[in-house]
Amino acid sequence: MPITKSAQKALKGSLQKKVFNDRRNRAMKQSIKKIEKLVKENKKPEAKKLLRVAYQAIDKAVKRGIIKKNTASRKKSRLSRITKS
Numbered sequence: 001m002p003i004t005k006s007a008q009k010a011l012k013g014s015l016q017k018k019v020f021n022d023r024r025n026r027a028m029k030q031s032i033k034k035i036e037k038l039v040k041e042n043k044k045p046e047a048k049k050l051l052r053v054a055y056q057a058i059d060k061a062v063k064r065g066i067i068k069k070n071t072a073s074r075k076k077s078r079l080s081r082i083t084k085s
Contacts, residue, residue, distance in 0.1 A: 021066050028057040028066075032079065039082050047083045054079055 002008045031054040038047035055076060062072045 021064060024057070024061050024064055025066050028054075028061045031057045032075065035079055035083065044083055051079060051083055 002011050031050065035047045035050050035054055038044070038050070058067070058072045058075055061067045062069055067075075
C-alpha cells in the first residue's frame with residue numbers, strides 16, 4: 001500500500017484510468033468478435049455494417065494508448081480482409 005499522500009492519490013488515479021482503459025479494450029474486443037462470428041456464419045453484409053463500429057473502437061484504443069498504432073492497423077487490415085466478398 002502507498003504510504004505518502006501523493007502516492008495514495010496516484011494509486012487512485014491509476015485505478016480510475018485502468019477502469020476506463022479496460023472498458024475501451026473490452027469494447028474493441030467485443031466488436032471484433034462480433035464481426036468474426038458473423039463471418040463464420042456467412043453473414044458478410046451484416047459484418048461489413050459493423051466494420052465502422054469496430055474501426056472506431058480500435059482507433060479510440062490507439063488514442064488512449066491501449067494498443068499501438070501498428071497493432072491497430074493490423075487488426076483493421078485483418079477485419080477488412082475477412083469481410084470482403
